[in-house]
Amino acid sequence: MRGIFPFAAGAAIMLVAGWAGFPRAIYKSRPQPVDFSHKVHADKAGQKCEDCHAFRPDGTFAGIPTLDKCAGCHAAVMGATVAEKNFVEQYVTPAREPQWAVYARQPENVFFSHIAHVKRAQLTCDTCHGDHGASDHLLPYQEDRVSGYSRNIWQTADRVKTTRAAMTMSACVECHRQQGLEHSCLDCHK
Amino acid sequence: MIGPNKQIRAARYGMTIDVDRCTGCGACMVACAVENNVPPAHAGATDRNGITWIRVYKIDNGLPYPETRSAFIPVMCQHCGNETPCVHVCPQQAVDVDPATGVVGEMPQRCLGCRYCMAACPYHARYFNWWDPAWPKGMEKTLNPDVTPRMRGVVEKCNFCHGRWHAAKQQAAAEGKPDTEPVQYLPACAEACPIKAIQFGDLNDPAGAPARAAQSGGSFRLLEKLHTDPKIYYRSKRDWVRASANAPHPFAGQHEAGKENHRG
Amino acid sequence: MTSTRRDLFKLAGGAAVGALFTPAPWRLVTDTALWSETWPGVPRPARGEIRAKYTNCSLCPAGCAVRARCVGEQPVALMGVLEHPFTHGALCPFGLAGHHLPYHPARIAQGPVKQAAAAIASALARCAANERIAVLDLRPGRTASWTYRRALAQWKNGTYLTPPRTLGGNLAVNLAAAKTVLSFGTPLLDGWGTPGNVIAAREGFRLIQAETVESRTAVMADQWLPIRPGSEPALARAIANVLGNQPLHDAALETGLTEAQIVAAARELADNGPALVLDARERPEILALNQLVGSLGHTIVMRREAPVPAEWKNAVAATELSAVPDGSVRVLLIDESAPGPYLPWSAVEKKLVAENPVVVAFAWSGEGYGRHAQFVLPTAVYPEMVDDIPAAVDSPAAMFRLSAALVPPPADVVNPAEFVAALAQISATNTLRERADAIHKSGRGTLFTYADAKSTALKDVKADGFWKALNEGGCWMDAVPERQEIPKLAFGPPAATLTADNLPLAVVMAEAPAGLGSPILSKMYQESNLRLAEDRVVLHPTVARECGVEDGGRAILEAGCGRLDVLVCEDPGSPQGVVQVAAGPRTLDLCGSSPRAKVVRA
Structure with a gap:
């Protein structure tokens, strides 16, 4: 009986590590450059997804809007949120595309x-x-x-x-x- | 497999190439490499191990100067419709025939580089990446976003510019056309040919130019005796050109069969 | 309880078995496979919106209309403009890959601009009365050419040099009117004139190609006359004799053709008109046949130049290089930014003064005259450059079209015309616009715009709109005058041929000159042998054996004035006694003046 113990222990350690630890360890998490609220924009800027995430005439999808689309409204700070203030200061004013x-x-x-x-x-x-x-x-x-x-x-x-x-x-x-x-x-x- | 609940009208894309019009300028080879992100040659590359999805061979009637007469014949993947040799031998299932288009497609990312398909292909239309793909500094900016560059150690070949086919399908979707009808598009070689010797279209469309040309006189296919049912039809009025279609290799000239002709 | 070494192995074994029952190893296999698909070292193409931009190709005098497929601002593929009334959407392989040129490994982006200017200034200061400052312009007729001519007029000894040419200036070829064309080695279907126009006209004429080797044009010709190397003038004389009912003498022996072949060709020229005779080297005794067969006014026509501002008329006239006395050029500026025919360096060099001449090449690579010049000043290259392209040799009407910049040039490039204008202290900053305005003022001809494929009469376009259309892809075509003047061909003396008897092989330039092209052209030159590369020669197997060289082996090509390392290709279809080479700066420097050479083992 005692002979099987190290084997069982090894298997148990790996099972725990493989099921509980590995799925977490394989990912690294990083925040997005801007704390963007789709909810606020859906209320105030556009009604439908296509208003910002548009198709081009050749059928390709433009994806995430570029800075000039954002700057159309956010040329200067409009609201009172910290996220927006940071966005304008760090991206709009220096004309730097956020790396989404x-x-x-x-x-x-x-x-x-x-x-x-x-x-x-x-x-x-x-x-x-x-x-x-x-x-x-x-x-x-x-x-x-x-x-x-x-x-x-x-x-x-x-x-x-x-x-x-x-x-x-x-x-x-x-x-x-x-x-x-x-x-x-x-x-x-x- | 085409599923049972989706009825589509299958296309059979193919080409007719008028050998009597081809001037051998090489525009098709260059346009193909530009379209499909094929890198420029490695310093050590030769005509045996370079990558030219479409290659224009110079063939001749075998008579000595000044009776010698030449012709240019562009050869790319012939998209065999019957017992496609490369599909059969691939151990990775990296090659398939699309039942909706008839195009023999290859997935370089699946390829393990055994080159069995190259040995099986009777048309020498498959090419192996002997070197890492390398572009001169800055030239990678000119790569076509619709085609993935391949890595060293895989086989690649013509797929009738499927990047353009994707784009045409996407355009059709944007115009609200149903996906049950085949789309019309032109591969880069057919578009680039200045003298329009290459015609491309759906061979299932009897009114289409390639289908009509394939039925007309002087039409032939390469190595028809193998019954691989290629989708590339050639045309020539010259008997010796048509006879050369049964030579085992386009550059096995009639002078010395089997010996490579460096001009080819 | 003590742990033994054996327990440790059991633990490891258990861990290994346990791991197999977790997702970890399988997941790692999948992830590694995904990672390997974008292996570092394989570049990722940039993505973005696909747009079309239009320009005109300035790589050769044809100036084909180009539609560039761009991702964002970057061109990723070029194609022709199908609706263009003259270039008909055709692009040659060199033009198809023109967008690679800014990234060519041989590209030079910086050069000794200040040193060159100082050297020119000091050379000008000690220029003797009989010495000159000269500009060699490989593509005359451009707006930049007018700037050179105006600048050179500021010096009393300024000379404007052009390559010798009979056709292409105020004489043009009208292929559409031809029924029979006799071509002496002209690469008519391989880059001559405007490819799209030649193809469109091809159905209308019978082509007889007199050429030693079976070139691409000879393959496609209705009849190929395989003549002995260098016997073109003899064949022309023989045909003239047939037309004048004179005896043929020993023309058959000299040309290697039968008398019947010569008589048939001559009859065809005379009976199936309008006829046209072209020669690759424009030898006067060959072009003279045009007078005999009545081509002038039909297939060879007068062409007006595109209008220029009246205030530019104070300009020196063009001089051919051969007309300049030997040893008289102190300062030579060579504009290679707009490629044209390459003159062998030996012909240029003998015009320079013996002591301390200053030679400056304006080029985007050092592969041409840069190999001989003291200073190579970098220029923009297509598609970075802004330049105009005059009408090609086969256009009966004048044209004005711009090669607009699709990508920005490097910061340190030089505009050759502005550099020369600054030396002469004249203003030349806005010349293209001034020229466009002068054309607009004339109100002649039509404007064809590429984006909408529309032709508009020029008088219906405003000056600003004209300029905008030219920059966004457009072409102005002059109206052909209703009454045709009968042109005159000016014939010089026959060119003297040098013979070198100790060299056994006749050199045949089997590949038309193409200049330095995109690295992707390796598909034609290296990864297949569709075209002959400049470092290769083709020999008949018997000749190769006599020379002691073999197929695929290295050899040395020796001519009167130098030698070149080459690779040998054997071709049983090649004539005996001939070595085929490609026309390029290196081979033209070597064999351009003496048409004989020998090949020896390296």
């Missing part, structure tokens, strides 16, 4: 067409991005230490079970397979 960490950033060889999913497949933004658009603060960006990609698109506690949290190839393939739209690798890879 993109939760949905994809590997270089992935071709993802927003317009095919939004306009053709009629998916709503929250199918993938959750309640990102109604949030008051940006979540810290959790970056995988090895691969460099975000842990998830928009992880909130109640969302883990219901929708796709991370944008992995298996998640894409699963849906495409259900839709009968899985033809070849080059459908989504470039």
